[in-house]
Amino acid sequence: MDEHGVGFLELPGLGGLSLPPLRSDETLYSWVARYHVLSSNACSRTTSRQLFGNPHAALRTDFPVQLDALVERTAGAFGGAAHIAHEHSAFGAFAPFLGVDLFGKVSQAMRAGDSFAIGRMMGLTTSRIGTPAPLKSCAACADEDVRSHYVAHWRVEQQLPGARVCPKHRVLLRVATESAHSRARRQQLILPHMLNADEWGELPRVCTSVMDALQRIEFWGRALRAKSEQEVRLFETEDLRDTYVRQAAREGWSGGDGRLMFRPMCHQLRSRFAGLEAVPGFEFIAAAHGVTGGFVGSLLRQYPGRQHPVKHLLLLAFLFESPEAFLAAYDETATLAAAERRTLLTEERAGLTQQLKTLVQEQGLSVCRAADELGMTVTLATKCLQRAGVAYGTRPRVVGTDREKQVELMLRRGDDPPLIASSLRVRRSFIKDYLAARPELREIWQNRHFERKRDAYRLRFLTTLAENPGVPIKKIRRLPSNGFQWLYNNDRAWLVENLPGLWHR
Ligand SMILES: [Zn+2]
Numbered sequence: 001m002d003e004h005g006v007g008f009l010e011l012p013g014l015g016g017l018s019l020p021p022l023r024s025d026e027t028l029y030s031w032v033a034r035y036h037v038l039s040s041n042a043c044s045r046t047t048s049r050q051l052f053g054n055p056h057a058a059l060r061t062d063f064p065v066q067l068d069a070l071v072e073r074t075a076g077a078f079g080g081a082a083h084i085a086h087e088h089s090a091f092g093a094f095a096p097f098l099g100v101d102l103f104g105k106v107s108q109a110m111r112a113g114d115s116f117a118i119g120r121m122m123g124l125t126t127s128r129i130g131t132p133a134p135l136k137s138c139a140a141c142a143d144e145d146v147r148s149h150y151v152a153h154w155r156v157e158q159q160l161p162g163a164r165v166c167p168k169h170r171v172l173l174r175v176a177t178e179s180a181h182s183r184a185r186r187q188q189l190i191l192p193h194m195l196n197a198d199e200w201g202e203l204p205r206v207c208t209s210v211m212d213a214l215q216r217i218e219f220w221g222r223a224l225r226a227k228s229e230q231e232v233r234l235f236e237t238e239d240l241r242d243t244y245v246r247q248a249a250r251e252g253w254s255g256g257d258g259r260l261m262f263r264p265m266c267h268q269l270r271s272r273f274a275g276l277e278a279v280p281g282f283e284f285i286a287a288a289h290g291v292t293g294g295f296v297g298s299l300l301r302q303y304p305g306r307q308h309p310v311k312h313l314l315l316l317a318f319l320f321e322s323p324e325a326f327l328a329a330y331d332e333t334a335t336l337a338a339a340e341r342r343t344l345l346t347e348e349r350a351g352l353t354q355q356l357k358t359l360v361q362e363q364g365l366s367v368c369r370a371a372d373e374l375g376m377t378v379t380l381a382t383k384c385l386q387r388a389g390v391a392y393g394t395r396p397r398v399v400g401t402d403r404e405k406q407v408e409l410m411l412r413r414g415d416d417p418p419l420i421a422s423s424l425r426v427r428r429s430f431i432k433d434y435l436a437a438r439p440e441l442r443e444i445w446q447n448r449h450f451e452r453k454r455d456a457y458r459l460r461f462l463t464t465l466a467e468n469p470g471v472p473i474k475k476i477r478r479l480p481s482n483g484f485q486w487l488y489n490n491d492r493a494w495l496v497e498n499l500p501g502l503w504h505r
Helices: 028-039 044-052 067-073 081-087 090-098 101-110 117-122 139-149 178-183 208-224 237-249 264-274 281-289 294-300 308-319 323-334 337-351 352-362 365-376 378-387 400-411 416-423 428-436 439-467 483-492 492-498 500-505
Strands: 009-011 018-019
Touching: 028 044, 044 067, 067 081, 067 101, 081 090, 081 101, 081 178, 090 101, 090 208, 090 308, 101 117, 101 439, 237 294, 237 308, 237 323, 237 337, 264 281, 264 294, 264 308, 264 428, 281 294, 294 308, 308 323, 352 365, 352 378, 365 378, 400 416, 400 428, 400 439, 416 492, 428 439, 439 483, 483 492
Parallel strands: none
Antiparallel strands: 009 018
């Protein structure tokens, strides 16, 4: 089928009506509006009845309804109901954040439900525009559309939550105003080129960093959007929240008392996304501050209401490196049993993982010792370390084994720590800490280490002298590795006592 408008479908079910093809990147609403223009129907109700068998279904600008009827009337020419909902509306980007129950209810409502219940169901229609997915369009795309085929269409990707930049023209998308939406609700099927200039919200001037932030959020939206029912990945509210909380704790925003510190967290979020609050749809960022944390607090606490996907996307882009990293973290949290998860969350919030990491990685303690020190079970400590990506098991523990005895023996001999570390395969930091914790041993080691070093210098110096008989000391001192300077600094008494003749050379 040609997407430029030829190749119309003739469907017997619709009494011989000709249907324009549905573009691959177009919303169903957009297609209905184009059909309405071509049909020359005077009234949108007529169009709606023709296509959906219902006078209002055609007017939904965001999530389509009465899809079963449409599929029947179009003989499945555009695919099944689920396909249309995911592929030709913003639904696929909202779906992941609805949870299993609501996803089922909304999907059913799109097939055959009350046309005005969906927004209410999602609990996201607090904005004055009256829809969680306001109409958006790129001015340059619309101009191109009109030039090439007289009408502009609404593009699915531009309607997704968080989408504010046209990927092709790299400009901000215009958002239709409340009055444009109310015109759409009042029985008018509108397309981008039909809106008056004052029916678009004002566009802020944005700097490069804001454009970058917008592209990052849009990238997250596209990455998590389900383009088909099979692809849909439903996040449960509680699992999602725990995943956020754990990541926030890992990033260091947990206080010692187990509470998250929203103030510094929000401060960093607002500075990372500075300027974004001026972009329509992102005004909520400005309220993210203080101990309650605005939307961040709502997403991370046991907050009863559902939050708009764009808030999730922003937090995700802030907390996680990549969608893959987030999905892995989510899976890990979602598979934890409830009791285990609660313990883990408490431990993590208290920043214990960080302390464990320090003990094991920097101080060379065994997991057992570190867990003991922090008053947690070895199993939990092991899990925390695994999740934090700390390679604790690569070196076998030292304390309490024969290797500890060997370490001590070598230290008593005054061996160099790097040599001990490499020959016994222990960390240098372990030796440092081992000595720091044992002052007596440290003194023995220091003395013995000094003596051995001194003996080596003495020998080196005597050898140099023997190899250069009769050479004046001034010249000896210029020979490589003569050892004189070290002895002069550290062992002068020996020089004076044992080599009195030296000074006259
Ligand atoms: Zn564009």
